[in-house]
Amino acid sequence: MKGSYREFVLQCLRCGGRYSPHEVHTWCPACRVDGALDALYDYDTLRRDWSRASLAGQHERGMWRYDRLMPLASSRFAPSLMVGNTPLYAKPELLGPGSPLKVWIKDESRQPTGSLKDRASALAVAHALECGATTVAVASTGNAASALAGMSASRGLRNVIFLPRTAPREKMAQMIGYGAEIVLVDGHYDEAFDQCLQACEQNGWYNRTTGINSYMSEGKKTVAFEICEQMDWQTPDLMFVPVGNGCILGSVYKGFADLLQLGWIERIPRLIGVQAQNSDFMHRAWHSGQSMDIVERRTPSSLASSINVALPRDRLKAMRAVTASGGEFLCVDDHSIVRAASELAARTGVFAEAGAASAYAGLCKYAELHPHTPQTAVILITGSGLKDTSIYLPNTATSVAAAATRAARPTAALL
Ligand SMILES: *Cc1c(COP(=O)(O)O)cnc(C)c1O
Ligand SMILES: [Zn+2]
Numbered sequence: 001m002k003g004s005y006r007e008f009v010l011q012c013l014r015c016g017g018r019y020s021p022h023e024v025h026t027w028c029p030a031c032r033v034d035g036a037l038d039a040l041y042d043y044d045t046l047r048r049d050w051s052r053a054s055l056a057g058q059h060e061r062g063m064w065r066y067d068r069l070m071p072l073a074s075s076r077f078a079p080s081l082m083v084g085n086t087p088l089y090a091k092p093e094l095l096g097p098g099s100p101l102k103v104w105i106k107d108e109s110r111q112p113t114g115s116l117k118d119r120a121s122a123l124a125v126a127h128a129l130e131c132g133a134t135t136v137a138v139a140s141t142g143n144a145a146s147a148l149a150g151m152s153a154s155r156g157l158r159n160v161i162f163l164p165r166t167a168p169r170e171k172m173a174q175m176i177g178y179g180a181e182i183v184l185v186d187g188h189y190d191e192a193f194d195q196c197l198q199a200c201e202q203n204g205w206y207n208r209t210t211g212i213n214s215y216m217s218e219g220k221k222t223v224a225f226e227i228c229e230q231m232d233w234q235t236p237d238l239m240f241v242p243v244g245n246g247c248i249l250g251s252v253y254k255g256f257a258d259l260l261q262l263g264w265i266e267r268i269p270r271l272i273g274v275q276a277q278n279s280d281f282m283h284r285a286w287h288s289g290q291s292m293d294i295v296e297r298r299t300p301s302s303l304a305s306s307i308n309v310a311l312p313r314d315r316l317k318a319m320r321a322v323t324a325s326g327g328e329f330l331c332v333d334d335h336s337i338v339r340a341a342s343e344l345a346a347r348t349g350v351f352a353e354a355g356a357a358s359a360y361a362g363l364c365k366y367a368e369l370h371p372h373t374p375q376t377a378v379i380l381i382t383g384s385g386l387k388d389t390s391i392y393l394p395n396t397a398t399s400v401a402a403a404a405t406r407a408a409r410p411t412a413a414l415l
Contacts, residue, residue, distance in 0.1 A: 007045070008071055010037040010214065013316045021071060025131070026213045036316050037214035038254070039071040043261040052233060052264050061085045063119055063222040069258050070123065071218050077129035079151040081112040083122040084222055088230040088378070091348060100374040101367050104236065106227055107350055108382050113150040113174060114143075115306075115353075115383035116223060116248060121147035123219030124208040125155055133206035134158060139196035140209070141189050141244075142171035143306055143383055148208050149178035160205065162196040164188055168305060168388040189309060210247045211313020217251035224255025227378060228265055236269050237375035240359040240366070242382055243273040243282055243318060243329070244307035250317025252380070253325060269378070271327035273318060274362030276302030276337060281312055283329040286322065303334050305388060306355030332361040338391050340364060344381075345392075351385035 010019045012028035012035045019028070019037070028035025050068060058065055063084035067075040087110065092102040108116040121144065128136045138148045139162040152159040160181045163172070175182055183199075185192040193209060200207040210216055228235060235256065241249045249271060256268040275283045279300035285292050292315050300308045312318060322329060332340075334354075341357035344350055352360070359379040366377075385392060 008039050008041045010071075011040055012037055013320065026207060026215070033212060033313075034316075036211070036250075036314060039215070039218050041069060041258070043258075047262055050262070055229070063122065063219065066222050066225045069218075069221075069225070071215055072123070072126055072130055074130075075126065077126040077155070079122045079125050079154040081118075081122070081151065081154045083112060083118045083151075084226060086110045086223075086226065088227060089348070089350070094347065095364070095367055099367060100372060101238075101363070102374075102376045103363065104227075104231070104376070104378045105348065105350055106223065106378055106380050108223065108380065109351060109353075109356070109384035111147075113147045114387055115147060115356075116220060116380070117143040117147035117383075118151065119222055120144065120210070120216040120219040120247070120251075121151040121208060123215060124148060124206070124213065125151045125157060127215055128206035128208075129155065129157065131206065133204075135160060135203065136206045136208055137162065137196055137200050138208040139163075139185075139189065139192035140167075141305055141308070142167045143387065144208070144210060145180070146171045146174035146178070146387075149175045149180035152180070153178040160196075160199070162192040162199070164192055168390075170387050170389065190311075193313075209313075210245045217247055217254055217314070217317060220248055220251035221255030221258065223248075223380065224252045225259065228256070228259055233265055235265050235267055236378045238272055238327075238366070238377040239269040240272045240274055240362045240377060240379045242304075242307050242355050242358045242362075242380070243275050244279070244309045244312065244355065246273070246282060246312040246314040246318025246321075248380070248382060249273045249321045250314050253317070253321030256325075268325045269327075271321050271325040272362060272366060273322055273327065273329045274358045275329060275331050276300075276304050276307055276358060277331050277333040278302040279304075279308045279310075280331045281310065282315060282318055282322075283331040285315070285319070286329040292316075292319065302337075302354075303391065304337050304354035304358055306353065306383060307358060330362045330365055332358055332365055336361045336364070341385065341391055345385065350381055352381045353383045353385050353387045354391050356380075356382040356384075 094103040111118040340361035
């Protein structure tokens with residue numbers, strides 16, 4: 001276990017400034033919200049003191065197993081829920097026996113509150129308590145907030161959620177159940193983002209919001225650590241990651257990069273960021289080659305609410321992930337996301353929410369574009385289908401495509 005704060009520094013992705021964790025919390029003081037920070041560890045010492053073999057002998061399960069690569073003095077304030085330790089299913093023939101792509105599914109729908117966001121929110125709660133905060137807050141379209149509410153509940157920590165009025169009912173139900181204080185915002189995520197920031201600055205609350213709190217990727221990156229361990233340190237050729245704010249994509253890259261520094265893996269997979277057609281800022285920026293400062297911000301309108309954003313708040317980390325890994329951005333339309341969700345559920349029993357199913361839709365598209373290249377691929381299923389059931393239910397407008405793909409199956413008629 002790490003002894004002190006001295007063993008990591010924070011570096012701004014934008015200006016390169018380096019800070020000690022005593023000086024800054026969440027963003028670069030020079031670049032403000034545009035200055036995402038990387039946590040950099042004492043990799044030389046870790047290489048000497050720690051090994052894949054010593055990790056294998058460790059009993060601790062879940063994300064805190066990797067606490068030496070976390071930006072905390074210790075894990076003593078970790079929420080008392082099992083976060084992480086999610087299954088990786090080998091489904092080599094998911095795309096059919098003839099397909100050259102061999103597939104694994106990392107199933108994050110099994111997290112305590114039903115999404116990968118638990119990894120970040122668990123770290124937020126531990127960090128907030130370590131900093132002496134008594135209230136934590138977040139702006140969210142749903143999953144980050146239900147995760148923060150659940151993790152806070154396990155620690156008896158007061159939490160305030162800034163949520164667009166239009167958030168899915170299921171996610172709102174979770175927050176109410178967990179006892180969060182909810183501020184319903186008229187408008188989109190961007191209004192919630194601004195209100196939360198203002199309230200945190202006025203009241204001295206700890207702000208977990210993605211894109212403001214640079215520590216969140218340090219929690220989410222543990223999903224990459226688990227995949228490496230589960231694949232016996234043989235990283236796949238490709239990994240498909242849904243992209244909204246870009247935090248998960250950036251985090252997955254950081255996880256692999258940490259392990260590469262330790263010499264535990266030999267290469268980082270090519271990371272494929274998957275966006276929805278009507279929420280495709282990163283995809284457009286990538287293909288145009290333009291600076292992200294001038295790429296047009298369009299009002300997003302994908303039904304996949306958890307990846308529906310105008311301006312990805314973690315765009316710097318997301319772009320680095322794709323560029324540095326030799327990956328790419330793909331874009332899939334809502335119809336193919338809905339079809340992918342139903343197909344994944346029916347073929348594997350993994351029940352994904354629309355945002356999560358986009359990873360599988362991206363894999364299918366990639367397979368069409370590169371039909372002859374034998375490769376191994378992991379798809380990251382980021383959240384449970386129970387979080388927003390509307391795409392699966394035939395009597396809602398958005399479910400028409402889903403019902404159509406199942407038309408031959410009698411159950412569709414019974415629903
Ligand atoms: C948040 C979320 C995403 C997108 O993650 P970003 O970090 O915003 O890119 C994808 N799927 C699910 C289920 C999510 O909750
Ligand atoms: Zn900076």
